[in-house]
Amino acid sequence: MSVNLTYHQEGDYLIPDLAAPEDIPTGIWGMRRKEFLRQHRNGIYTGLLLSGKLSAHLAEIDRQATEMFEQLTRQMAAEQGVTEQLKAQDQMAWVGAMNNIRNAVEEVILNELIYS
Numbered sequence: 001m002s003v004n005l006t007y008h009q010e011g012d013y014l015i016p017d018l019a020a021p022e023d024i025p026t027g028i029w030g031m032r033r034k035e036f037l038r039q040h041r042n043g044i045y046t047g048l049l050l051s052g053k054l055s056a057h058l059a060e061i062d063r064q065a066t067e068m069f070e071q072l073t074r075q076m077a078a079e080q081g082v083t084e085q086l087k088a089q090d091q092m093a094w095v096g097a098m099n100n101i102r103n104a105v106e107e108v109i110l111n112e113l114i115y116s
Helices: 028-040 042-051 054-079 084-089 091-114
Strands: 007-010 013-016
Touching (some): 042 054, 054 091
16 A cells, blocks of 8 residues: 655655545534644644544534533523523513623633633
8 A cells, every 4th residue: 555645845844745634524613622722732733633533523522512502501591590581571681691601601611622
């Protein structure tokens, strides 16, 4: 089995042209995780990229974050009394409360999944 690699030159070095398989779609959480790894954890990012596991990792993070987002949003809305009845009575209060909940949940996900 022969693999033909192409290279490009950067300074005095020949760098292989590598690309990770991008066949697994990722959502916003996966993209945020990818950007975080690329900027702040370059070793982990490069290791995942070269091993071909980056797409699977990002898809799993995206799945976990989406589930966590939905679950925490429901829980916090129930705890704070943000219901469909409030939505029918005072839409602006409902929108404000839901925006606060979504922002809080987003912070939790960023700290526990994306930036860890």
